[in-house]
Structure formats: structure tokens, C-alpha cells
Amino acid sequence: MGLISNGTTLLDAGAIDSGVATGAMTLIKTLTASSSANLSFVNGASSVVLDSTYKEYVFKFINIHPANDDVFFQFNGSDDASSHSYDIIKTTTNFSAEHNEGNSVAQLGYVAGDDIAQATGYQRLFNGVGNDNDSSLIGTLHLFDPSNTTFVKHFMARVGGHRHSSATLDTYIAGYFNTTAAITALNFQMSGGNIDAGTIKMYGIK
Amino acid sequence: MAILSNAVEIADAGTFSVGLGAMVLIKTITLSSAAANISFVDGASSVVLDNTYASYKFVFSNMHPATNNVYWSVNFSIDGGTNYNVAKTSTNFSAAHSESDGSPSVGYEDAFDLANGTGVQWLVSGGGIGNLADESLSGTLDLFNPSSTTFVKHFISNCQWYHGGNNSYNTYCAGYGNTTSAINAVQFTMHSGNIETGTIKLYGMSK
Numbered sequence: 001m002g003l004i005s006n007g008t009t010l011l012d013a014g015a016i017d018s019g020v021a022t023g024a025m026t027l028i029k030t031l032t033a034s035s036s037a038n039l040s041f042v043n044g045a046s047s048v049v050l051d052s053t054y055k056e057y058v059f060k061f062i063n064i065h066p067a068n069d070d071v072f073f074q075f076n077g078s079d080d081a082s083s084h085s086y087d088i089i090k091t092t093t094n095f096s097a098e099h100n101e102g103n104s105v106a107q108l109g110y111v112a113g114d115d116i117a118q119a120t121g122y123q124r125l126f127n128g129v130g131n132d133n134d135s136s137l138i139g140t141l142h143l144f145d146p147s148n149t150t151f152v153k154h155f156m157a158r159v160g161g162h163r164h165s166s167a168t169l170d171t172y173i174a175g176y177f178n179t180t181a182a183i184t185a186l187n188f189q190m191s192g193g194n195i196d197a198g199t200i201k202m203y204g205i206k
Numbered sequence: 207m208a209i210l211s212n213a214v215e216i217a218d219a220g221t222f223s224v225g226l227g228a229m230v231l232i233k234t235i236t237l238s239s240a241a242a243n244i245s246f247v248d249g250a251s252s253v254v255l256d257n258t259y260a261s262y263k264f265v266f267s268n269m270h271p272a273t274n275n276v277y278w279s280v281n282f283s284i285d286g287g288t289n290y291n292v293a294k295t296s297t298n299f300s301a302a303h304s305e306s307d308g309s310p311s312v313g314y315e316d317a318f319d320l321a322n323g324t325g326v327q328w329l330v331s332g333g334g335i336g337n338l339a340d341e342s343l344s345g346t347l348d349l350f351n352p353s354s355t356t357f358v359k360h361f362i363s364n365c366q367w368y369h370g371g372n373n374s375y376n377t378y379c380a381g382y383g384n385t386t387s388a389i390n391a392v393q394f395t396m397h398s399g400n401i402e403t404g405t406i407k408l409y410g411m412s413k
Binding site: 003005006007008010016020021022023024025055056091092093094095108109110112115117118142144145148150151152154155156172174175176178180205206 | 207209217218219220221222226227228229230231265267268270301302303304305306307310311312339340341342343344345346364366367368372373374375376378405407409
């Protein structure tokens with residue numbers, strides 16, 4: 001039985017009627033670190049959806065705080081169906097703006113050491129986050145059409161944070177997983193030590 | 207008659223009273239065959255591009271050109287799509303890096319901006335998108351308050367793409383349509399040849 005208001009069907013057959021405008025951004029999963037070696041989003045595990053359900057996936061990083069000082073926050077992808085290895089070949093770009101609290105550093109430029117040319121290692125998303133109590137990083141990563149089996153898999157990210165050197169760093173990262181296999185999982189970690197605290201939220205965009 | 211649950215109004219007068227999400231999918235266009243352009247015209251084919259939303263977001267997914275080394279482009283219309291020729295002033299910069307690890311760079315692309323020009327705005331730079339089987343472009347374009355008749359019309363785009371010379375490119379393009387008329391249609395093209403495949407989704411961001 002439908003639920004009709006003023007002649008307009010709002011609910012029917014157990015769902016919001018297709019004629020009602022609803023939000024296109026769906027929260028899929030929230031992971032909160034607690035001295036965690038890594039945070040992984042694996043399709044089909046723990047209610048994570050990372051397949052053709054959505055054309056675009058968005059990951060939000062909220063106050064990611066490392067256990068160790070001066071480490072990289074980084075990520076990788078997997079195309080495995082199970083027993084995931086995070087080792088997809090990538091070609092990427094990386095540039096940053098930086099300004100320190102002492103006002104002696106104010107710069108914008110390409111960061112050649114933090115990009116990748118056809119290699120399988122983790123992609124750096126932030127260089128040198130501090131582990132002072134008030135240090136952390138935030139940001140957003142977009143992954144487009146991960147289940148496509150024709151094209152490479154493009155991603156774009158912007159990550160800002162408090163460096164160990166008492167500076168703000170605003171980093172722009174982008175590139176492609178150079179594979180036509182479906183990406184089935186993403187893994188986030190620090191380059192050394194645990195993720196002490198922080199939250200990553202994963203959204204699907206319909 | 208209002209519908210209440212636990213004294214909270216859920217719906218009334220044919221609409222929900224509670225929030226159902228601020229980002230609303232308006233239209234999806236997926237090419238079933240190669241096309242010269244993809245257009246979104248207010249009032250046509252269920253497209254809304256007026257004062258209903260505060261801003262609009264276009265999301266490009268794997269736009270693949272028929273021709274090698276071409277530029278993904280946009281233009282705007284104030285006459286319902288009869289002409290796409292709004293004057294624009296814009297900026298364009300890119301980061302680039304080759305698969306062979308050569309020439310990583312970031313810099314302003316002065317050949318890809320516009321200074322009150324009415325032609326298409328290139329949303330890429332460098333040598334253009336490759337047309338090999340796995341090469342494509344994905345990205346976004348935000349258009350703010352297109353129906354304003356007071357202000358110019360600002361837009362911001364960020365595209366990640368596979369260059370025909372085996373480079374990864376990340377392009378930032380932004381600017382304004384230099385008109386106080388309402389923009390009511392947006393058209394995307396490759397600067398040469400057809401768009402062979404791809405999907406564009408149009409979202410409205412609630413006021």
C-alpha cells in the first residue's frame with residue numbers, strides 16, 4: 001500500500017517512490033582507527049560496497065593522527081577477489097603548497113619524490129604528518145568507476161594537515177591505477193607505525 | 207494532511223518535510239554510440255538547470271575520445287542551447303608525470319585559458335587525451351548559481367586524465383562566464399572528433 005500525500009505518492013512497495021528526489025551521496029562505511037596498522041575497505045566485507053553499484057566513490061579523512069612523528073599517510077589498491085594484495089601499478093602526480101608558522105617557508109611546487117611512475121608501491125597522500133597531540137590531517141579522495149574492465153582507474157585527492165615541522169601543507173594528488181581489472185579494495189596506512197586515531201568515511205555517489 | 211511520527215512531521219502537502227540528502231541526481235547521460243557533444247538544457251529531457259539549486263555539479267566518468275590527443279571542453283548558453291558562446295575568463299594549470307618517470311611538473315597553461323573569449327573552455331591541457339582502448343578522462347565541474355541575473359557565473363573543474371603520450375595529467379580549470387544573463391544550458395565536446403564513450407552525471411546541490 002502506498003503512502004500518498006496531497007495526491008503525490010511518497011512511499012510505495014517498501015521504498016521511497018522513484019518520483020521523490022533523494023540524496024545521491026550514500027554513506028557506505030565509517031572506519032575509526034585505534035592504534036591501527038591500517039584501515040581497509042574491501043568489497044563484500046563488513047558491509048563495504050566497492051563495485052558497479054556506484055560510478056564514483058568518495059573517501060573523507062577526518063583528523064588522521066599517526067603514532068610516529070614525520071611519517072607519510074599513503075594508500076594502495078587491490079584487484080584481488082580475496083586474500084588481497086595491495087600492489088596495483090600506478091602513474092601519478094603530486095604537488096603541494098606549504099606555509100610554516102615561522103613564516104620562513106611559503107612555497108608551491110611539484111613534489112617529485114611523492115609521485116609514482118608505473119610502480120606498485122603505496123601512493124603518498126601527505127608528507128611528514130606530525131604526532132604532537134594536536135597534529136592531524138584531513139582530506140578527500142575520489143575514485144572513479146573502480147569496477148570498469150575497459151579503462152584505467154582514475155583517482156584525485158586533496159589532503160591538508162599539520163606537518164611535523166609546524167607548517168600547514170596542502171597536497172594535490174592524482175593519477176591512475178594502470179589496470180583494466182576491477183579495483184576491489186583500498187588500504188590506507190602510515191609509512192611507519194600505526195594510525196593512532198582518526199576516521200575515514202566512505203561514500204558512494206549514485 | 208500532515209504525516210506525523212512521534213510528533214515529528216514527516217511529510218505534508220505532497221513532499222517530505224525531513225531532509226533526504228542535499229546532493230540530488232538530476233540526469234545521467236551515458237553514450238550508447240559516438241556523439242559530437244553531450245548537452246544539458248534546462249527544461250529538456252528532465253534536466254533542471256535554473257534557480258532550483260544553489261549550484262550544480264557535473265561528474266565525468268571515463269570520457270573516451272574517438273580521436274587521439276584531443277581536449278575535453280565545455281561551453282555555456284544563455285538561450286536554451288541555440289548558441290554556446292558565453293564570454294569566459296579563466297585559469298588553467300596542470301600537474302603531469304610520464305610513465306617513464308620523465309619531466310614531472312606543475313605549471314600554468316597559458317594556451318588553455320581564456321581572456322573573455324567565447325570559444326570552448328578546454329578542461330585539459332598539454333597534448334590531450336589518448337584514444338587507446340584503456341585511455342580516458344574522469345573529473346568534475348561545479349557551476350555556481352547559473353540562474354543569477356546579477357553576478358557573473360563562476361565554475362571550477364578538476365580533471366584527471368590519461369595523456370596520449372602515456373602521461374598522467376591532473377588539470378585544474380576555473381573561471382567565470384562573463385554574463386549577468388542566466389546560463390540555462392551546458393555543452394561538453396572534444397575539441398576534435400567525437401566523444402566515443404563515457405558517462406556524465408548532473409547533480410543539484412540544495413539551497
